[in-house]
Amino acid sequence: MRLMIVEDDSLLGDALAQGLRQRGHAVDWFQHGAAADAALAGAPFDAVVLDLGLPGRDGMEWLQRWRQSGLQLPILVLTARDAVEQRIAGLDAGADDYLVKPITQDELAARLRALTRRTAGHTQAVWQHGELAYDPAAKAVHWRGAPVALTGRELAVLEALLAQPQRVLSRSHLLEKLYDWSGTEPESNSLEVHIHHLRRKIDPGIVRTVRGVGYALGACGVAP
Structure with missing residues (x-):
């Protein structure tokens, strides 16, 4: 899979990118929503991992903008915002999954597999x-x-x-x-x-x- 990570924290973003690459994925990591927005028009990504606390325009705004523009890619929100109301708001805005930091690399990879499997129409794990x-x-x-x-x-x-x-x-x-x-x-x-x-x-x-x-x-x- 080709995956996009939108995460402004340098240590976390690099760790996520390297972990997913080690699992055989092509990964592009962006620290700003504007750069990610431009990249979405230039490559066939399979899924997006999106932080909400981004500099400038908030990740929730990017999520809403992408969904309103018709973007169909699976989007997994990965954030420190853990209130129930915030989770509901993220899912209602168009997130396909909502995870609260910290999580393990194995869980993130499994969640992404589940999202892309459903998108591809595969109902079975194999x-x-x-x-x-x-x-x-x-x-x-x-x-x-x-x-x-x-x-x-x-x-x-x-x-x-x-x-x-x-x-x-x-x-x-x-x-x-x-x-x-x-x-x-x-x-x-x-x-x-x-x-x-x-x-x-x-x-x-x-x-x-x-x-x-x-x-x-x-x-x-x-x-x-």
């Missing part, structure tokens, strides 16, 4: 595609019951395709899912290498090439 099974929590892939060892980038490509199984995803869209703006620049053929490895490790038909458009989840067993 995603199925034919004889392929993917457990986002464990980052575990099984093909015909046997485990498949994938790298973090390969998992990210597979997850992006499984999240939208009926769509053809462009090359640029997939690259934006894999790489955040932290400074890592992908090699020119990195996506093609990851897709080649998925086909070799799982099945030649697991990823379908739509020439001139991009890639889509394929019917396993059919050559790409």
